[in-house]
Amino acid sequence: MTDPISRDDVTHVARLACLSLTDQELEAFTGQLANILSHASDLEALDLTGVEPTSHPLPLVNVLRPDVPGEPVDRDEVLAAAPSVEDHQFRVPPALGGNT
Amino acid sequence: MSALELAAAIRSGERSAVDVLEEHLAVIDAREDEIHAFNLVMVEQARREAVDIDAHLAAGEELGPLAGVPVALKDNMCTRGVPTTCSSKILEGWKPPYDATVVQRLTAAGAVIIGKTNMDEFAMGGSTENSAFGPTRNPLDTSRVPGGSSGGSAAAVAAGFAPLSLGSDTGGSIRQPAALCGLVGVKPTYGRVSRYGLVAFASSLDQIGPFAATVADAALLLEVISGHDPLDSTSIAEPAPGLLSVLDQGVEGLRIGILDELSGHGVEGISPDVLARLDAAVEALTAAGATVERASVPATVYGLSAYYVIAPAEASSNLSRYDGVRFGPRTDGATTNEMMVATRTEGFGDEVKRRIMLGTYALSAGYYDAYYGKSQKVRTLILKDFAKAYEKFDLLISPTAPTTAFPLGAKTEDPMQMYLQDVCTIPSNLAGHPAMSVPFGVGDDGLPVGVQILAPAMGEATMFRAAAVLEKSGGAQ
């Protein structure tokens, strides 16, 4: 199928997934992911030309909802579950690293 | 007493909902420390609900079919104002502002929600050892696992903490623990039961389903939770199937296929004592008048490989919302990105991280076609091969799990060994078909073995008929 997953691949994937790994974890995960992916290599031998992909088991189409407003959630209940709130908004650290 | 008997006793006034609840709370008190089936026992809320049920009954009101019956919920179903954690630190303390559709249906049917059960974190695992809050133990042998990922829900019923519980099944997470705990466990047709309010693992595979000690109890609970939900786009626009009414119809004249590839002639590692119980089930079905022959669904041998690409891929996306912004705990950082990375790194366990990375890799630029694209084509092959088999057969059977319950720690070192637990159950999830596990005797170690019954989409009624026959044949003892 493809070359086994490398440490660099795992580093890249962790970055995409917003995870940080210690060197030890990187080592362990690389081995485990390579092992799992090598099991998936049985797919390699399969001739799948002309086979349509199935992304969904149901043949449903056009499941639509009328454009009618419903009940909003209780804002205070939602904000109470947030880690940091100010002025009824969700507070997060600066996007690019502030000066303070 | 079965759930049906309890419900009848409560309805007739012979028992009160409060008494029934207290009785179950007492069992929980006695054994929960040892088993750890629950993340949360909802003592106060359950007592209020039971009192309320009794009051309505005393007032002569007609209540739902589960009036006063305690039901335990896997901790990945949203309960308004009640912590819903998925056994993950990343959701610790989170109280959803809404109820899952299944919770609304249970409440409408009069059920008393007794607690939220332990699970593998985000339903990723086959033993309920992957919980941030510690493992659940098998009530039949506490040195062993209850299976997973819905191990808490299975253990709760097996230990007598509740007569009924709900689990979720993405690759076998209801059927495998049902087999390991000696229970009936059902994965319905994809779209039968609303996923609204079920915290997603792999959206195109997840289904909620019942655990019960008897086939009839499982039928009762599945009837209550099934049916169309406009809040789930993948919900089937059909009413709940009538199941209790068909249980005594038998299997006379039904054509049943032994799914060859999952029964020792395809995938590896299915133990001989498990296969022996399958042979016994074949005898019971034949004796009841079914024609049983070997059947082939060749593409099922690729099920595990396709599943371990598709499920992690969907999971990697579904689990991206746990970023410390809107809900749940946060680990601080100097920038938004650093906060998100710290929160996720701190909040997720290793198995979840492993699957997120696996799925991210399978979807990333340059690998999509080789992994995700290919796996979706395998899914097509599996659907085609099943369709072909169902031209000849009404139902298929196979073992549910390759082995009986294994000791804690036996498979935690090698993820691949754990994944192999799902080898017989995965194909039904990929196809979206219903399947259930029925207890059918014990293995060499004296622990329960399950037989899996598979049906084509919407084939629950026929599937339950066969389950009732197996149960009645006495092979379950």
Added chain:
Amino acid sequence: MSGDVLDGWEVVIGLEVHAELATQTKMFSSARNVFGGEPNTNIDPVSLGLPGSLPVLNEKAIELAIRVGLALNCKVQRSVFARKNYFYPDMPKAYQISQFDLPINEGGWLELPSGRKAMIERAHLEEDTGKSSHVGGGGRIHEATYSLVDYNRAGVPLIEIVGAPDLRSAEEARGYVAELRSILVAIGASDGKMEEGSMRVDCNVSVRPMGTEELGTRCEVKNINSLRSLGRAIEYESRRQVDLLTSGQRIEQQTRHWDEAEGRTHKLRSKEEAFDYRYFPEPDLVPVDPSPEWIAEIAASLPMLPRQRRVRLAEAAKGEVADAALIVERGLDDLAVEAMEAGADATRVLVHCVNNLSEGAGQLSTGSFAALVAMETGGELSATQAKTVLADLVASGGDPAAAAAAHGFEAMDTSELDGIVDGIIAAHPDDWAAYVEGDEGERKKKSGFFVGQIMKATRGQADGKLVNKILAQRAAG
């Protein structure tokens, strides 16, 4: 931009326009779609991306998207939603539900004011994000100390219209956006308010030596909030690219940010730093496959488009109408065409539409508009009086004759006016001689003098055109 500024270079522009669709509710849930409002009031589990929540498509959003497709001459087709994965606090699920390889509308065109067709690659549906405000550092993202997120806008339906690189100047780009905007407003798909962010433009700019075919390396410019900034950004960016190339440097493919205050673009990220969005089909939604009947029904309900309305106006006016676009944009073309068809003088009708109805027609009916213009051309009202009466009719409707009477605008009879003119001539013999004998310039000057005197004597009641006619008659002797 005039060609000589970029001497020898041609700018190539392709625009991606996002427009919010004019629905009552969000794309995937029943939370309200309204502009502004208290932060986090138009939210629900779906628009917050809470665990367990699921999207369900808004039928109206699909209908509006099909309207856009048909108005832009696209093929409307079976479409599939996909997840576009990236982490950002604005994006509640950390993925945007969008359309990727199977958009609902594909391959269309839009006619520019010049009459040239600009091709449209696709017009697909997606959801909007929430909004971050950056606190500290004067609100600038680079220096902020933290940010606050409001999800009122998250999940609002968007149509993204992706144009081909067919535009060749800032002027043309502005014309494209203006035309697109008037189409979206005309068909009721969007309010098109750039200032409220309900219409946003990203702009791909490249340059190439005049006369060559091959496209240069492009840069995408984001954060353009008005037609004026669009023009400025293109002029700046194309100049920057030409300067780089003429000084022997290469263009790096980048995403750049338009800074309105500084009047320049600056780099956000290079192609190498571009996100890997890991698109895959959204498993929580099923495909949208509009039936030919539904598409035909929507097509039949489309109003006349701005381009057709301009043509119709010009035809009704029996010639080129310089301000047709303005009149159509103000929605006054129906009024104008009907008034002209009822016999009203075309020139006066168009003058009123351009000069006196800038706030729209209000209570003015076609009938009274035509009657007013008839009174004016019949000499019963002067131009000034007509304008006053028109304002009344716009404000409160009614009949022009009655409104004129209410202002005391009596039509002056000709004999009375003749007498007044003769009196003024007699009182100013030198000026009259200059009027009669002077060259064209002198005559014009004196004509102004006499008209002014006569208006003064009649307190503005006289019809200017009639006065000039009498003066000319007297001069001719």
